[in-house]
Amino acid sequence: MPAHRPAQPKPLKSMIPFEPTLALALPTIVSPLLALIAGILILIRPALLAKIVAIYLIVVGVLGLLG
Numbered sequence: 622m623p624a625h626r627p628a629q630p631k632p633l634k635s636m637i638p639f640e641p642t643l644a645l646a647l648p649t650i651v652s653p654l655l656a657l658i659a660g661i662l663i664l665i666r667p668a669l670l671a672k673i674v675a676i677y678l679i680v681v682g683v684l685g686l687l688g
Contacts, residue, residue, distance in 0.1 A: 652681055 659673045 651684060655680060 655677055659677045662673055663670050
């Protein structure tokens with residue numbers, strides 16, 4: 622009687638279950654851009670500091686939750 626060998630598992634196509642898209646990279650692109658724009662606006666108009674920081678934090682928080 623021949624010995625029974627277990628079936629070999631099928632090879633995986635990729636270790637990544639999905640292809641990276643622009644939607645995944647968007648927060649990493651937008652965050653530094655927002656920081657740069659906010660920094661320039663604060664240098665030009667220091668009175669806008671509180672509003673710029675608040676808007677920046679809201680945008681980064683929403684992008685963090687969605688991405």
